[in-house]
Amino acid sequence: MSAIFNFCAGPAMLPQAVMQKAQQELLNWNDQGVSVMEISHRSKEFIALTEEAESNLRQLMEIPDNYHVLFMHGGGRGQFSAVVNNFLGDNGKALYLVDGSWSQAAVEEAEKLAGKDNIDRINIVESIAGKRQVVIPELTQIDKDYRYVHYCPNETVDGIEIFDNLNSPWPVIADMSSNILSRQIDVSQFGLIYAGAQKNIGPSGLSIVIVRDDLLALPCLPQSSIMDYRLAVKNDSMYNTPPTFAWYLAAEVFSWLKSVGGVAEMEQRNIEKAKRLYACIDELDFYVSGVAAQNRSRMNVTFQLTNSELDGKFLAEAQAAGLVALKGHRMVGGMRASIYNAMPLEGVDALVTFMTEFAAKNA
Numbered sequence: 336m337s338a339i340f341n342f343c344a345g346p347a348m349l350p351q352a353v354m355q356k357a358q359q360e361l362l363n364w365n366d367q368g369v370s371v372m373e374i375s376h377r378s379k380e381f382i383a384l385t386e387e388a389e390s391n392l393r394q395l396m397e398i399p400d401n402y403h404v405l406f407m408h409g410g411g412r413g414q415f416s417a418v419v420n421n422f423l424g425d426n427g428k429a430l431y432l433v434d435g436s437w438s439q440a441a442v443e444e445a446e447k448l449a450g451k452d453n454i455d456r457i458n459i460v461e462s463i464a465g466k467r468q469v470v471i472p473e474l475t476q477i478d479k480d481y482r483y484v485h486y487c488p489n490e491t492v493d494g495i496e497i498f499d500n501l502n503s504p505w506p507v508i509a510d511m512s513s514n515i516l517s518r519q520i521d522v523s524q525f526g527l528i529y530a531g532a533q534k535n536i537g538p539s540g541l542s543i544v545i546v547r548d549d550l551l552a553l554p555c556l557p558q559s560s561i562m563d564y565r566l567a568v569k570n571d572s573m574y575n576t577p578p579t580f581a582w583y584l585a586a587e588v589f590s591w592l593k594s595v596g597g598v599a600e601m602e603q604r605n606i607e608k609a610k611r612l613y614a615c616i617d618e619l620d621f622y623v624s625g626v627a628a629q630n631r632s633r634m635n636v637t638f639q640l641t642n643s644e645l646d647g648k649f650l651a652e653a654q655a656a657g658l659v660a661l662k663g664h665r666m667v668g669g670m671r672a673s674i675y676n677a678m679p680l681e682g683v684d685a686l687v688t689f690m691t692e693f694a695a696k697n698a
């Protein structure tokens with residue numbers, strides 16, 4: 336099989352070096368004579384793996400000591416309910432900023448669990464001169480007592496990313512499922528960060544939660560024990576059997592990230608990849624981006640063909656050229672190239688070459 340570049344939004348491609356290592360040690364991990372999937376999560380070898388994973392993630396993201404790092408079940412959506420159940424007991428109220436389909440899904444879950452009366456929402460995307468753009472209201476001017484404000488800094492489906500931190504009087508909860516570890520952030524600006532693993536970290540099912548210690552004192556709703564942050568902290572993310580293979584792969588991805596220069600280096604690569612792809616879209620009349628320049632996602636590049644009748648041909652020829660999974664989300668149509676950390680620059684260059692040739696041939 337010749338090389339392919341996989342632009343799937345998630346589960347997404349993983350670093351080839353990690354996949355090769357996992358393949359080599361699949362049947363005999365760490366000289367145990369068995370797979371990492373077949374040992375106790377409480378064995379000293381597996382505990383050592385989890386400790387190294389946490390320590391590497393702390394280094395990569397410069398996570399301050401007053402934050403807990405949790406490895407939980409249930410992906411990104413599991414956290415939509417977990418944050419509500421953990422922090423909105425006692426009729427607490429929360430504010431949700433909506434900038435695309437994932438933050439929309441999060442607010443719907445919150446309303447379902449906490450009741451509409453306890454959840455406020457503000458749509459922060461406006462269409463200005465035909466381009467979608469994020470306009471965040473002055474949160475400090477809002478005279479309300481919220482337990483937290485929730486938003487999604489990278490909207491995977493819509494291709495919208497928010498690069499500035501919120502100026503918020505309340506703890507900020509961010510769904511970073513699709514941009515965690517893609518650029519440097521100041522963790523201390525957040526009350527809680529969560530991410531489903533399958534975009535930038537590892538296999539689906541696992542989610543990473545980074546939570547500031549003081550938030551755990553907020554009153555919680557009755558909830559299932561496996562989603563309870565306090566129990567997860569108390570049990571080192573092993574209240575029940577954790578997704579051990581996903582945890583192992585995440586640990587390998589963290590090691591790989593460190594070996595290639597950490598998040599600072601990854602950020603430079605991601606800036607360059609996005610720059611080349613958006614330049615191609617902007618330079619050729621054949622393609623159009625519906626997102627204003629300052630909110631264009633570095634991870635999920637959404638674009639349309641100006642002649643959408645050519646969509647099918649574009650996708651078929653891209654596939655034949657080894658450029659797969661470029662179809663946009665069914666809710667928005669068009670194209671989407673997801674270029675997470677694991678996507679090498681060569682993959683983006685191959686896509687740019689293909690798009691340039693396709694435009695020339697079909698003009």
Ligand SMILES: *Cc1c(COP(=O)(O)O)cnc(C)c1O
Nearest residue numbers: 410411412413437491512513531
């Ligand atoms: C993929 C994604 C989710 C959902 O993740 P699941 O693991 O499928 O629940 C949530 N939020 C964002 C921003 C995502 O990209």
